[in-house]
Amino acid sequence: MKHVVLIVLLFLSLGAFSQAPEKLFAEANTFYKEANYERALGVYLAIEEQGLESSDLYFNLGNTYYKLNKVAPAIFYYEKALKLNPANEDAAFNLAFAKRMTIDVIEELPKTVLQRFSINVIQKLPFDTWALIAVIASFLASFLFLLYHFSGGTRKKLLYFNTTIFAVFVMLVSVFFAFQNYETVQKNRVAIIFATKAEIKNAPTPSSEEVFELHEGTKVIILDELDNWKKIKIADGKVGWINDQELKEI
Incomplete structure (x- = not known):
């Protein structure tokens, strides 16, 4: 009890x-x-x-x-x-x-056709959503193949065969998009500048030369890190080092 x-x-x-x-x-x-x-x-x-x-x-x-x-x-x-x-x-x-509340005005580098496709199509859905679509498409393809195998009429066989091929195609594309999206998320470590004004150095030391400065709200990509410093890149391609206390990784 x-x-x-x-x-x-x-x-x-x-x-x-x-x-x-x-x-x-x-x-x-x-x-x-x-x-x-x-x-x-x-x-x-x-x-x-x-x-x-x-x-x-x-x-x-x-x-x-x-x-x-x-x-x-x-x-x-x-x-x-x-x-x-x-x-x-x-x-x-x-x-x-x-x-619009941010201070920094950064002109982005032009993107390639593949980069634009990735942003506008592949990255429009999370990688787990693409994986779910692939699983659904695989089940649908299996079901349609069974219908094709057991159907009697020629027209029905042709219809089920074509739809099976299409479902397999959707499955393969979704799997590819899922892997591409996952790799993009893993590679692109993105952070936001939280310091009111951050000095970006040419080396990961306080005494190194300042190459440019950023202000709060600016988005950066983290390329590398060393001790309490992070190497970052901004949208126009500029690269430098920043103290990790001045930004927050997403």
Whole structure:
């Protein structure tokens, strides 16, 4: 009997724990609607501290920081929301507004056709979504092949054969896109400058020469790291070293 009671209590506690983030999220949303942004921020951050990840949570954190006129955290969380869900149009729209608050004006290098295709097609969905599409397509291809094998009419066989080939094609393309997306995410370590003004050096030492400077909210790519320094590249191709206390990796 004691074991039964313990099991029931365990399930009840697990259920209460799973509901807690939802209640906190609703509470934070209420504070946000009431324009009590400081309290909303505290509750949203409490949810994040539980180790939970959500594009909606990061989107709301970005909105809250934007309302508090904190440009770097706002951009940071909009970028995190888009990393989890590249199709989050609201996050992309608000990110564009938040970037207008930044000081640095950096002209991006022109992209190749393959780079534009990757951004506009492959990276529009997370790699796990592409993997899910591949799994669904593989099951569909198997089912259609069975229909082709057991069907009697010539027209039906032709229809099932063609649709099977198409499903296999979708599966292969989705697997390729999933791997490409995963490699892109792993290779591109992106960070946001949090320092009001950051001096970018030509070497990972405090006494080295400053090559350019960046300001809060600017997005950079991390190329390498040494001790408490990170080698970064910005959109126009410039490269330099920055103290890791002045930026935050997404």
